[in-house]
Amino acid sequence: MNIIDMIDREQMRFDHPDFRAGDTVNVHIRIIEGSKERVQNYQGVVLKVKRGKMNATFTVRKISHGIGVEKTFALHSPRVEKIEVISLGKVRRSRLFYLRERRGKKARIKERRIL
Amino acid sequence: MPKTMGILGRKIGMTRVFNEEGRSIPVTVIEAGPCTVLQKKTADQEGYDAIQVGFLEKKASRLNKPEAGHVKRSGGKGFYHVREFRVADAAAYELGQQIALAEIVNIGDKVHISGKSKGKGFQGVVRRYGFAGGGATHGSMFHRAPGSIGCSASPSRVFKGKKLPGRMGNFLKTQKNLTVVDIRNDDNLLLVEGSVPGSRNGLITIFTKE
Numbered sequence: 001m002n003i004i005d006m007i008d009r010e011q012m013r014f015d016h017p018d019f020r021a022g023d024t025v026n027v028h029i030r031i032i033e034g035s036k037e038r039v040q041n042y043q044g045v046v047l048k049v050k051r052g053k054m055n056a057t058f059t060v061r062k063i064s065h066g067i068g069v070e071k072t073f074a075l076h077s078p079r080v081e082k083i084e085v086i087s088l089g090k091v092r093r094s095r096l097f098y099l100r101e102r103r104g105k106k107a108r109i110k111e112r113r114i115l
Numbered sequence: 116m117p118k119t120m121g122i123l124g125r126k127i128g129m130t131r132v133f134n135e136e137g138r139s140i141p142v143t144v145i146e147a148g149p150c151t152v153l154q155k156k157t158a159d160q161e162g163y164d165a166i167q168v169g170f171l172e173k174k175a176s177r178l179n180k181p182e183a184g185h186v187k188r189s190g191g192k193g194f195y196h197v198r199e200f201r202v203a204d205a206a207a208y209e210l211g212q213q214i215a216l217a218e219i220v221n222i223g224d225k226v227h228i229s230g231k232s233k234g235k236g237f238q239g240v241v242r243r244y245g246f247a248g249g250g251a252t253h254g255s256m257f258h259r260a261p262g263s264i265g266c267s268a269s270p271s272r273v274f275k276g277k278k279l280p281g282r283m284g285n286f287l288k289t290q291k292n293l294t295v296v297d298i299r300n301d302d303n304l305l306l307v308e309g310s311v312p313g314s315r316n317g318l319i320t321i322f323t324k325e
Contacts, residue, residue: 003144003304004128011133032136054131079137 008054012076019058021046021096022089022109027060027073028081039081042071045109048095061099068100088112119201121322122148122219123170124305126230128315132296132306140308142296145228147305147321149213153189153197155205164205168214169194170318196318217300219323225292227322230313234285244278288312 019025026043044062047070056075061068073080089109099107124147131139150168158164169186171194178186178193186193190211202208220226240246240261249257261280265273290311297306305321313319 003146003302004130007132007144007304007306008130030137074133074139076133077137077139078133 016083017085019085021094022091024086026084026086030079030081121200121320122150124319126313126317126319142306143311145305148216148303152208152212157205165199165201166205166208167199169197171195216303220295222295224295227289227291228311229289230319232284232288232312233314235283238283239280243283
């Protein structure tokens, strides 16, 4: 195996569930405050999933106190404790940037059913 | 840190690793060593103390006679790359001795890394020196040219060192004070933070503190 792949594979995490753009996920983030470490939940819609080995990232958007917030996580980061898939969304594109211009009812995403 | 003792290596490529805090660090992966001591140079004989080492073993059938003769006393193995490192005391080394990566660097150390940068060919001043260039459109007739290169009758010559188009890259470049992120002895791999001159599979020299 290629040496770079070997180093990547050692660090990559295969414990995360599969999810794609449009799904709602709850990300458990490990946060270090001073000397303390705690886990914060961050729940929202996945706007995009950037594939790749160690470079894979995903962006989650949520509305926090009326303000849109987007966070991008490295998929294989040890700071991401756990990813929970809350619901599956049915969308027709892989990058949901159009959600940024939408509010309330217009920003809804249909549920995807698994056959 | 003077450029003294070091080890030869081959650049493998770049990736990222996460540290204990979970921060992502861009790293260059280098296959470094082991190097074999081929010759010792001493202050008495050559006027300075140094060791000559070889890296990447060559098949015996590929050695020419002068090369074979040179490596005879150090075990008879020839190498693709041979280089000299200045050391304080060459007598501390033995001919044929293998210098492994772990013996000269530790995780967290700072190292200097030299390599031949990628050749870019004949380049203009915009790419070579970062000149701003002119407007592309709106009637501009000045695009990527260097512009005025000096005064007129006095001095009636162009000053030496004037930045003009020419060959770019393909020269020895040293990246200083790179942090060693990880060392893997089984595969002779060295991971340093940041980038390193040269292309993949290019020969690089890692200088450490004596």
